[in-house]
Amino acid sequence: MSVSTASLAFSGAGPIAAATRQRVLDAAAALDYSGPNPLGRQLRRGRSGIVGVVVGDSLRRSFRDPVSIQVLDGLVSTLGPLDLGVLLIPGSSDPAGPAVDPLLETAAMDVAVIMWGGTTDDPMLGALRRRGTPTVLVEGQPLPDVASVGIDDRGGMREATEHLLSLGHTRIASVTLPFDRSRGEGLVALDQMDHLNWEITRRRLTGVTDAGVTPVAIWETPASLVEHGRTAGIALLSMPERPTAIACQSDLLASGVVLAARELGLRVPEDVSVSGFDGLDLPWLAPDVLTTVVQPLAEKGAAIGHAVEDFLAGEGPSRRELPVSLRIGTTTGPAPTVS
Amino acid sequence: MSVSTASLAFSGAGPIAAATRQRVLDAAAALDYSGPNPLGRQLRRGRSGIVGVVVGDSLRRSFRDPVSIQVLDGLVSTLGPLDLGVLLIPGSSDPAGPAVDPLLETAAMDVAVIMWGGTTDDPMLGALRRRGTPTVLVEGQPLPDVASVGIDDRGGMREATEHLLSLGHTRIASVTLPFDRSRGEGLVALDQMDHLNWEITRRRLTGVTDAGVTPVAIWETPASLVEHGRTAGIALLSMPERPTAIACQSDLLASGVVLAARELGLRVPEDVSVSGFDGLDLPWLAPDVLTTVVQPLAEKGAAIGHAVEDFLAGEGPSRRELPVSLRIGTTTGPAPTVS
């Protein structure tokens, strides 16, 4: 019997007599042949069925961030039914090592996803463009040949800031995500604003000024982690002219600030109001509920999946923006009348 | 010029004149050929360079577990230099859906890793055996044709229990990981012990009896999460004959029990001692430090990587067991003299 008949038997498609099919399957069992080799199929199809996902700077850090996890979960759920697998690609964490992970250069993948679209001059984008791999950029600056998925960061942060304004706050500080790959930590002077290279940080900061607020202090953190939020909170709440409200660019940072306030003996929200961004469940703040800008994380993952789908259907780069909504919790309240 | 020469030019190996090489590269640039197609190379080599990793039941749940994350991080760090990529494969979470993820059946991979080696009759093991894919089982029951990586669960738990005994505790309860795929929650009667199918749970429970202790109560949790630990703690600490010590099978569970104790107004360790397993940093318990059995998580990931390496070097299935050590913190103390 011929190889083509065998192929028909395994694929199931095409005209084949049931008897022949059974004969092929029996022979395969006798020769302990375990079905078609995926590599051959992939070469023929010209498709690997693999989506490379650059998760973040280092896996450990990314995976400690519930935001990444939930988006990734949504992405995998969308990709699964399409018979697509997710290949994990570490971002460039080691400045001494290669600028991009070798996997990004050599691994077989149909589409690449960059989960934290960094700066426009990201070497990863260059590498992917060179290879001609269609790319989905999440929370990055839109580029003509790259699909993008994002949320209304700017509008969301504007809404949160306006909420603080409506409560009478005037001394508002901001705790931000990293400004660029160097991931500094501490107060940012106004003349350092030009190296604000990370798009997501820029957009959320712009949202604050959109509301007509000039922050009394801007604190940069090296990553969205509770401990960095705590450090920021201790510092900002020890300032001589203490801010009455702190708008944070992530929920983890905000929860760190709340913990810092409690440590310093300050009441939330009576002495200081705190707002976040993301809309996570933060059980360790209980009974407090964080005031925050809720973004649809699972839907964001699904949107990335659909952007991938578009590419595989032969369409050009798509562009999606998801809405956010303000959730008012118990960590924001009227500004204290006496400072 | 010929394809073989072009291949030489790109691979760099083999004898080739610098001038020819440059000519090939120029021609490639002119035709915007972006380097060798990985699929062709993989087919020829007979290797995909991909390691499939089954992370756990559902991605969301697995990724909320710092233990999985840290092991995965160690694994990726080891696999990276070997030019191997990690393909994420969701475990079977939906009982209505297929028993194993289609990726496990069809994706190209050189080796598969099952991170939470479940039961011996795991359908995933069957699928992998049918395909002839070398498999590394983590924390599972050793099988002849499968490589295994594990720690001394039993000895570690025995040591922790002996520590409690030495403090004078006699009423010791146990909070366990799931017994089987059905993931029940609640007290386990003695006659239900036979459906204890999950190897890791069994081993850690055996460690307790090894120390000569019969737990006054065994509480099964559906997953290693703080909230499940809290539920367990509330229940166990409300029992009429309250246990004076609770040995938990994970740190997340233990921290939930500590939180529950605090909620109930019990002092730790004066009123109740709590021990964990894993050796995580748990900042939200501060200033308390959990007494726990420390396992080397990053090394575990590296050990999995080496097991993979062995397979690719053509060796048979290897077997590795890593040591654990007891870390005594502030959550265990002498048994209360008056109950």
Next chain:
DNA sequence: GCGCCTGGTCGAATCGATTCGATCGCCTCT
């Protein structure tokens, strides 16, 4: 009874890179 149609099977080309052996100049040694 003959021709046509159709369901089933087979050959061969193709996807793209690698690699072994062969060939072809050219240089050097005698």
Next chain:
DNA sequence: AGAGGCGATCGAATCGATTCGACCAGGCGC
């Protein structure tokens, strides 16, 4: 000057599956 040797290049086979067109035999209609 002729022969041997070596470095560079090329042909062709191979990895394994898919798929299009060809082919063949049996059934049905006229």
